[in-house]
Amino acid sequence: MSEANTALSDERIKNTSRLRTALIRPELGGICGTIIVFALFLIFAGDSGMFNSQGVMNWSIVSAQFMIIAVGACMLMIAGEFDLSVGSMIGFAGMMIAIFTVTLEWPVWQAILVTFALCIAIGALSGYIVVRTGLPSFIVTLAFLFILRGFTIYLPQLIERRTIIGGIDDAAEGDWLAGLFGGKIFGGLFQWLGDNGIIATFERGTRAGDPVVDGIPMLIVWAIGLVIVGHFILVRTRFGNWIFAAGGDAQAARYTGVPVNRVKILMFMFTAFCATVFATCQVMEFGSAGADRGLLKEFEAIIAVVIGGALLTGGYGSVIGAALGALIFGVVQQGLFFAGVESSLFRVFLGLILLFAVILNTYIRRLITGER
Amino acid sequence: MSETQKPIIQMSNIEKHFGSVIALAGVSVDIYPGECHCLLGDNGAGKSTFIKTMSGVHKPTKGEILFDEEPMHFADPRDSIAAGIATVYQDLAMIPLMSVSRNFFMGNEPIRKVGPISVFDHDHANKVTMDEMGKMGINLRGPDQAVGTLSGGERQTVAIARAVHFGAKVLILDEPTSALGVRQTANVLATIDKVRKQGIAVVFITHNVRHALAVGDRFTVLNRGKTLGTATRGNVTQEELQDMMAGGQELASLEGSLGGTV
Numbered sequence: 001m002s003e004a005n006t007a008l009s010d011e012r013i014k015n016t017s018r019l020r021t022a023l024i025r026p027e028l029g030g031i032c033g034t035i036i037v038f039a040l041f042l043i044f045a046g047d048s049g050m051f052n053s054q055g056v057m058n059w060s061i062v063s064a065q066f067m068i069i070a071v072g073a074c075m076l077m078i079a080g081e082f083d084l085s086v087g088s089m090i091g092f093a094g095m096m097i098a099i100f101t102v103t104l105e106w107p108v109w110q111a112i113l114v115t116f117a118l119c120i121a122i123g124a125l126s127g128y129i130v131v132r133t134g135l136p137s138f139i140v141t142l143a144f145l146f147i148l149r150g151f152t153i154y155l156p157q158l159i160e161r162r163t164i165i166g167g168i169d170d171a172a173e174g175d176w177l178a179g180l181f182g183g184k185i186f187g188g189l190f191q192w193l194g195d196n197g198i199i200a201t202f203e204r205g206t207r208a209g210d211p212v213v214d215g216i217p218m219l220i221v222w223a224i225g226l227v228i229v230g231h232f233i234l235v236r237t238r239f240g241n242w243i244f245a246a247g248g249d250a251q252a253a254r255y256t257g258v259p260v261n262r263v264k265i266l267m268f269m270f271t272a273f274c275a276t277v278f279a280t281c282q283v284m285e286f287g288s289a290g291a292d293r294g295l296l297k298e299f300e301a302i303i304a305v306v307i308g309g310a311l312l313t314g315g316y317g318s319v320i321g322a323a324l325g326a327l328i329f330g331v332v333q334q335g336l337f338f339a340g341v342e343s344s345l346f347r348v349f350l351g352l353i354l355l356f357a358v359i360l361n362t363y364i365r366r367l368i369t370g371e372r
Numbered sequence: 373m374s375e376t377q378k379p380i381i382q383m384s385n386i387e388k389h390f391g392s393v394i395a396l397a398g399v400s401v402d403i404y405p406g407e408c409h410c411l412l413g414d415n416g417a418g419k420s421t422f423i424k425t426m427s428g429v430h431k432p433t434k435g436e437i438l439f440d441e442e443p444m445h446f447a448d449p450r451d452s453i454a455a456g457i458a459t460v461y462q463d464l465a466m467i468p469l470m471s472v473s474r475n476f477f478m479g480n481e482p483i484r485k486v487g488p489i490s491v492f493d494h495d496h497a498n499k500v501t502m503d504e505m506g507k508m509g510i511n512l513r514g515p516d517q518a519v520g521t522l523s524g525g526e527r528q529t530v531a532i533a534r535a536v537h538f539g540a541k542v543l544i545l546d547e548p549t550s551a552l553g554v555r556q557t558a559n560v561l562a563t564i565d566k567v568r569k570q571g572i573a574v575v576f577i578t579h580n581v582r583h584a585l586a587v588g589d590r591f592t593v594l595n596r597g598k599t600l601g602t603a604t605r606g607n608v609t610q611e612e613l614q615d616m617m618a619g620g621q622e623l624a625s626l627e628g629s630l631g632g633t634v
């Protein structure tokens with residue numbers, strides 16, 4: 001056979017179908033999990049109200065919460081690091097907004113902006129410590145888990161003599177920035193849907209005629225926005241290639257000129273940003289901040305990311321996968337409630353899904369990367 | 373190499389200590405544009421450490437490096453790549469989980485503008501990768517194949533093709549042929565010859581004296597962190613080089629028992 005011929009096709013490759021190539025991707029585990037979970041709940045809880053407008057909004061909000069922190073955790077994990085302080089950061093960020101607005105009586109927009117700056121700086125600090133000392137991020141961020149949670153409990157007790165600070169909703173009334181986290185969009189569309197009997201409306205009371213679901217909360221907008229931006233950065237930009245490289249083999253990446261330390265610190269900052277978005281949405285929704293907010297969220301984020309196909313050791317994963325992992329998480333948690341299943345069984349379900357997704361993902365990854 | 377030319381890199385009295393280990397104890401080498409400078413020496417002689425001070429991975433403990441007659445202060449490899457120095461490291465610096473084309477352009481990703489946003493130009497990257505690999509005599513199954521699925525020699529070829537593509541002024545090759553087949557080795561040697569003729573300086577580390585003699589213009593032998601001297605092509609025989617590399621005596625006695633086959 002001539003050289004020209006071999007260049008066109010390699011005789012050692014079996015023809016693989018387009019379908020197969022399309023299926024073999026990091027998100028496959030998440031896609032299968034999502035289909036299975038929706039199928040199960042359609043069968044067992046299809047008539048429980050889980051799929052009417054309120055039901056859909058219910059599990060969408062929970063999923064969106066998971067999604068926001070999963071995007072950050074996913075990109076950080078691909079860059080080869082963990083952040084165990086996400087949950088504490090959520091509690092801390094919420095508490096700082098509360099202290100700034102209620103105790104210091106700052107305008108809400110100022111409180112939010114300062115909190116973002118503060119939390120992103122803390123993320124940068126933990127990233128800096130990790131890259132400077134070479135310690136596992138697991139340990140460094142575990143320290144921040146305790147430090148931040150400690151402050152979140154101590155500060156409100158010191159200043160306000162309580163662990164829950166309320167009254168933020170009143171202060172946020174009419175604030176231009178608060179609406180970006182606590183508002184809703186497409187109210188008109190939902191009103192129209194309600195008027196035309198497509199979605200449920202209130203039948204009695206002061207809001208009679210208004211749709212029960214009166215818009216898409218900004219929380220969901222943030223979640224979708226972060227997923228799109230995160231996915232784009234990861235697969236379509238130069239910086240995305242650096243994220244994969246930094247997590248795949250930091251040494252090799254450095255040798256080829258990737259600014260590994262900068263990439264890692266930026267990813268810690270991005271994770272802190274996501275946690276603060278979560279906290280701000282939550283505070284605007286509840287109108288209060290509590291010292292126990294965000295507990296265990298770091299693990300929920302990591303589980304969503306792993307269900308989504310990311311490798312715990314870094315260098316491999318997908319933001320879309322992580323988003324699907326978060327969706328599975330939210331649907332299962334709320335779906336069991338709709339299906340009337342004893343809520344403690346949630347953990348059993350979650351464990352099984354985690355195991356199933358991870359086994360499937362390991363298999364897919366071997367197909368893609370030729371790991372043995 | 374002509375006598376009138378100025379060296380592109382001048383390394384004088386380079387020392388490198390790792391804690392209490394003295395890996396380099398004062399090495400001086402000049403590299404000229406258009407020459408292939410071979411670095412030879414035993415395992416642990418300090419060859420890799422030496423080229424890493426050239427490519428910005430290590431900061432020398434002592435000594436001076438002049439690049440284009442200017443003192444060179446590379447903080448990390450990013451600076452050296454920007455200056456036109458590309459390196460094939462002994463451990464290749466490839467990421468197994470990433471695709472061939474993502475590896476190829478790692479740290480130097482081609483950019484395409486979509487409105488105000490710069491995106492990774494995957495089409496360009498894939499095309500260049502396939503072309504460059506083809507030139508080295510390897511037909512990849514596809515540019516999005518993960519490097520982890522390549523054979524050792526294929527992986528080495530990707531690293532070489534990458535360095536050749538980015539080495540505008542200096543190309544450093546640390547044992548690039550250690551895993552290659554006959555045809556690919558010939559290809560690499562031919563490539564070295566070709567880029568040298570384009571005026572690029574090549575630093576070629578090898579344990580194979582025959583490969584060194586095939587393409588080398590000058591030969592520097594390192595031993596235990598010191599130079600044993602630099603020889604010019606034509607003034608040195610294969611036997612002399614081999615003896616110098618092994619530090620002389622030991623090989624002579626070994627050679628007797630092996631019947632002159634080494």
Ligand SMILES: Nc1ncnc2c1ncn2[C@@H]1O[C@H](COP(=O)(O)OP(=O)(O)OP(=O)(O)O)[C@@H](O)[C@H]1O
Pocket residue numbers: 390393394395413414415416417418419420421422462
């Ligand atoms: N990062 C490091 N820390 C400590 N010692 C090191 C380090 N890198 C190299 N050395 C030591 O420096 C010496 C020279 O190593 P080097 O890798 O330069 O050898 P080499 O000539 O490339 O050998 P080989 O032919 O086996 O590749 C060795 O004794 C090695 O143990």
Ligand SMILES: [Mg+2]
Pocket residue numbers: 419420421462546
């Ligand atoms: Mg070496």
